[in-house]
Amino acid sequence: MKILITGAHGQLGKDITQLSQKNNTDTVPCGSQDLDITRYETVIEYIFTQKPDIIINCAAYNAVDQAETDWERAFLVNGLGPKNLSLAANKVDAVLIHYSTDYIFNGQTSRPYTLVDTPDPISRYGESKLLGEQMVMRHALKYFLIRVSWVFGAGNSNFVKKVLEWSSQRDQITVVDDQISSPTYTKDLAQASLDLIKTEQYGIYHMTNTGHCSRYEWAYYILNQIGWTGELTPGKSSNFKTKATRPAFSALDNFGTDHTIGYELPSWQDATGRFLHEIGRI
Ligand SMILES: NC(=O)c1ccc[n+]([C@@H]2O[C@H](COP(=O)([O-])OP(=O)(O)OC[C@H]3O[C@@H](n4cnc5c(N)ncnc54)[C@H](OP(=O)(O)O)[C@@H]3O)[C@@H](O)[C@H]2O)c1
Secondary structure, three states: OEEEEEOOOOHHHHHHHHHHHHOOOEEEEEOOOOOOOOOHHHHHHHHHHHOOOEEEEOOOOOOOOHHHOOHHHHHHHHHHHHHHHHHHHHHOOOEEEEEEEHHHOOOOOOOOEOOOOOOOOOOHHHHHHHHHHHHHHHHOOOEEEEEEOOEEOOOOOOHHHHHHHHHHHOOEEEEEOOOEEOOEEHHHHHHHHHHHHHHOOOEEEEOOOEOOEEHHHHHHHHHHHOOOOOEEEEEOHHHOOOOOOOOOEOOEOOOOHHHHHOOOOOEHHHHHHHHHHHOOOO
16 A cells, blocks of 8 residues: 655644554655645646555645735645645545645534534635635545644644743733634544544544643643743733634534544543653653
8 A cells, every 4th residue: 555645744744654654554755845736737747656545635725814815825725736636646546635624614603513514714724725625525536534623743833832932931921712622633633544544434524632622721731731830811812913813613523533433532631741742841
């Protein structure tokens, strides 16, 4: 079995590559320099030459605020990229794994979103990711479409790393308590993704660490774990002006995923603790 990974230098891409190699699977990790998913001819040629059995698309444009103005680029990477990969996957009879986001929902709910809920993005980033979903569902013959939220891992910048950075610079931090979702650790996501692929039960899934919290609660947990002695106060999104509006409540319900892979992902608290350990902070 041969697995080709796009966006292999991103947070998730790194962990999926590492796990796939650890399993002694023939793995082809591609950074954006090796394979730009927005270029149709290049994608078709590359996939045709490599002939993978599985393509895991970890490439994405994730700059949520920047996407408000740079939306064409976001649409290109998050929308047309998955379309190119879908068409290429079909040509070599490969399975495509693609990741989407809780930001395709408007956040006007008080219970975790299930697979029957209707997407209604409130940002350009959310729209671009929804376009990617539509492209995969319309064009890929064999696919797993996996929605995730608040991703964190050892790769790039993420919320946990931001909180750690603030804690080293200040003794008073304010974090919003009116954005709620489910943190998702790339190590758990990588393992569960490979377990899901093995089932061959193609389709759409929600996959996050178990439970949900506000940004404030998550920050509280992180700071408590590292023994920070400063003052953390809850704030409101309206006091932190950003170009893009974030959904208020966008936790995902993993119904279906647990049944298919046979287990629940660990809690977000457990995952956050292991991540802090991984990066040497506890
Ligand atoms: N991060 C989150 O909080 C979050 C939340 C919900 C869903 N997700 C989804 O989860 C998946 C994994 O996210 P992540 O956080 O691991 O992403 P990430 O760390 O931002 O990595 C994305 C990777 O995509 C690459 N890339 C960008 N444009 C590309 C292109 N045209 N062709 C090929 N590669 C390209 C980037 O490479 P360069 O750096 O070289 O450009 C980068 O390595 C994505 O689908 C993302 O949308 C993430």
